[in-house]
Amino acid sequence: MTKRLDRNILVLVVFHFFEYWYFYLVAIASLVVLHYTQSMLPQMAKELGDTLISNQSSSKLVLPFIGFAVLIIIFRTLSRLFFFYPARVQQQNLRMEIFEVLELAHPDKYAQYNDGDLYQRIINDINRIRGLVGFGLLQAVNVLIAGIIIVPKVIDFNASFLIAFLPLILSIFIFMALVYFVHPYIKKDMELTSIVQNFIIETYDAKASIKNHHAENSFLEIFDQHSERQLSRFFKSHLARMFGGPLIRLGFGLSLLGGAYIVWQQDLGATSLIFFSSFLFLVLEPLMYMSWIWIALSAGIAGLNRVQELWRDINKKEDLSWAIGQKPTHPNFKFWDQQIELNIVKNSMTVLVGETGCGKSYSLKKIADILSANDFTYSFISQEPYLYNDSIRDNIFLGQKITDQKKALAIEFLELFGLDVLSENTNEILDIEVGENGKKLSGGQAKRVSLIRSIVSDVEYIIWDDPFSSVDFLLEKKILEKILQHPILCKKTFIFSSHRLSTVNYCDYLILLDKRQGVAEAGDVKTLLNSESKAREFFKKQMV
Template sequence: MKELKYLNKYFLKYRWRLLLGVFITIVATVFKLVVPMKVGDSVTVVKQYLNGEVTDLAYVKHELLINILLLLGAALLSAFFTFMMRQTFIVVSRYVEYDLKNEIFQHYERLSLGFYKQNRTGDLMNRISEDVSKVRMYVGPALMYSITTITLFIVIISYMFYTAPILTWYAIAPLPILSIAIYKLSVIINQRSTIVQQYLSKLTTFTQESFSGIAVIKAYGTEESINANFEELAEGSKVKNIDLAKVQALFFPLMMLLIGVSNILVIYIGGSRYINGQIAEFGTIVEFLIYVNMLTWPVAVVGWVTSMVQRAEASQERINEFLKTEPAIKNLVTESTPIDGEIEFNNLTFTYPDTGITALKNVSFLVKPGETLAIVGNTGSGKSTILELIGRLYDVKAGMLNIDQTSIRNLNLENLRDSIGYVPQDAFLFSDSIKNNIRFGKEEATEEEVIYAAKNAAVHKNIIGFKKGYDTILGERGLTLSGGQKQRVSIARAIIKDPQILLFDDCLSAVDTETEEEILQNLFKISKDKTTIIVSHRISSVKNANKIIVLDEGKIIQKGSHEELVNIEGYYKELYSKQLLEKEM
């Protein structure tokens, strides 16, 4: 259970609730103990009357009535405290589940991009849902039944030894055999539980990817192939679950066999000792039979709890694997560091740690607040990498990246990212209203601010054309909108944030030239006192920038203004001439 030690901090957090649960468990167990005692007393009284040892029938009726009332009262009180016990332990398990899910999700948010490139979304989802649910079973039911079992064993077996020690030894003799069998089976359960969880992650990942890419699947007509792959995974999962169920199925029959042996021993040994006069009261044998059968559920629970603990151990190990992963990007500065927006790259070389591809080689440039820098280049030349480094999605290893003449690593990470409005190449929208998607840039924004941002992004007219306007709910990843509309909503999201730095990563590629011109004019007015970097393949998007750099295989091959570059032979002039010809045609 070494992996489950991680949960000890939650046990400490809710220790008073758990201690209350332990106290209630003990009280409930004590009341359970009264029932067999009174049944035994009643049997003894009746036996004495039948043997002629007691002749007063009224006395026998009175004793039986008292015992019945005590039985009823003890049963009701035991039921009440058992209910309270479940309320205490199960509620704590839900609290722990809530805390653990939040901790995992917050840790996911802190982890760097490289982590998400190496791990699949379905697996991440499975660990925060299915694995946490398995862990909750350990914190709640497993803990509750363990405490109940221990308390019941201590109280009942102590009383049994006090009443008839020899008979008790015979009654509990099969239990060590059961303990050894449980230990052997639990090892197998742990191994098979781990495999089952791994298959569940594979299934979750496969279905998540299939639903996300359903449009591509339908377009290529590969439904049968995808279904066959799913059936293969599901078949593997079924086989592994059956293997696990076969082992778990041994618990209950084994428990029933050993409890049955205990009953036989109690009847035979107890009867023999009563006949020999070594047990004074006949009711003692009846008491012991009830006690042995009362131990049936706790013994069964031992197997069930062991299974739950093993599953939780396997799940917590998978959770810990991610929780122990340190974010590659850490906030090294706790004090606030306001951002003005000056950006300087100085002989910067960057290699992606996950692929080993060198995306930038000795890149140097300076952009001051109020200036616009445009970056042009072929696909894979390193344009998007520059924007990722400015947002500190990766750390620089060679060269320098300064913001306001301070190394980017010496800035408060939250202040840095709060000062950036980033529009990615592939616009991502949430399954929410258009209004809330724009407000993602500024949660407290008024409706007027939302409309103003949408107008500047040239998407307002499109939005009011929808039946529900700004309250239109988008499909997953913004499927309700066209490519150009998604890009413009994403631009509105950046505008409404009113940041010091605006980063546009080829975000006008799906917009027609007329709309592009309108957006650029609006952005020119908005970004007068801001630092703006535009990545684009279109000369029309970059021609008004203060500075333009041209990248090729991670190196700056040209630098200057639009007027300067169109008069110099090279990539920029060729691209300009080509696009000018296409426009004329």
């Protein structure tokens, strides 16, 4: 099935229009009534002027203006509401599409995107797509309906007035040309904004790790350079807007003077200028917004291109031909400069150990690739899992149907993982908002929420990369004992990586990895740790 993010901008907008046609039917009807009502005002204003000039009573002529004002407010509001709401729904749909794929994708697929860039693409760039779909569609239809209703009325009164509209129309097209000229800078501005955002995020995340004056000075210099470049791109991308406002006002003024000249030349009377200027004001909004459609289009296309870059990367099919047909109990893959085979026992806990940088995380990814290639279900929690700016409930049950059994299991482990401190009422914990990437939680709490997400998922294999690094030994003991005793979880196959002997002691099988030897040692945990083994020597050095 084709996803929304697989479509180009034109197809995306057309499909969106037909998907929510009933909203747009009401919105278009509201615009027709709005413009028809507004188009009656110039003639009414002229008649009011003629009445005042002839010193006749005008009180009866004033009252209809009040009624028309009420109608204009109602139908203008309805048209905006029924155009903007579907765009908001589309925005949510696009985000959910990319979130669902991100959840299943291995972190390596989006490792090249820093936190600031991910935030920029998923939040700000999708906002720009929403702006194009909502604002762009509204104003495109607005211009079309205004032209169909207003132009014939102007021609019926005096076709010469159409010439007076030319300066305003010309200024709009010059504005659109300026927007087209600065379009390349819009995407560059987005990219540099991502870099600056990431600097800000890293400042808060890593401030404690900046140990000396020179390191901090270097950081500030780089940040200053990127900020200056981003400011330059921002200025260039907004040049059209800076010149557009005065340009359109100039065009409006020239059109008004042109209309006054026609009134004077043809001796049409002062109230005819009221008639013309009223129509000039009516066409100003749709024409001015027509130029902003171009801005929304430029920003929307640039935003969609950036979101689709991320979309393509996380959906990119890896060449897993090497993994097809492999049994998950005997994964075989290239490890450094050699081929290795691991022994994974089903319905048990296997732990990968070894020195930092030896390839434990890499091996877990290869195991996940083999599971993917052969249609086995699994949950992979990396060392730094991502939490979405949503509630704990939605982060735990993302993409899953919430059953009473799953909810009870989640609450059980929320308490066990020590997350019940977040609220006195356990049920209220699920409603707590975690912030973007779990910023409202501590690092350890965010990691534990991700582990619970894995626990409640309907999968055969659970793969955790260094899961208990932010958990104290007593809590780790409770968690592992609970998993081993749980009637559902004890039947799943767990594969960990770890540096901790406390984790290894609760596992069934151990695989010691080494850059040079590949699998340096493997076997039953108790047997290896109670004999003169390489694994025992590894942990003995670690304790020293």
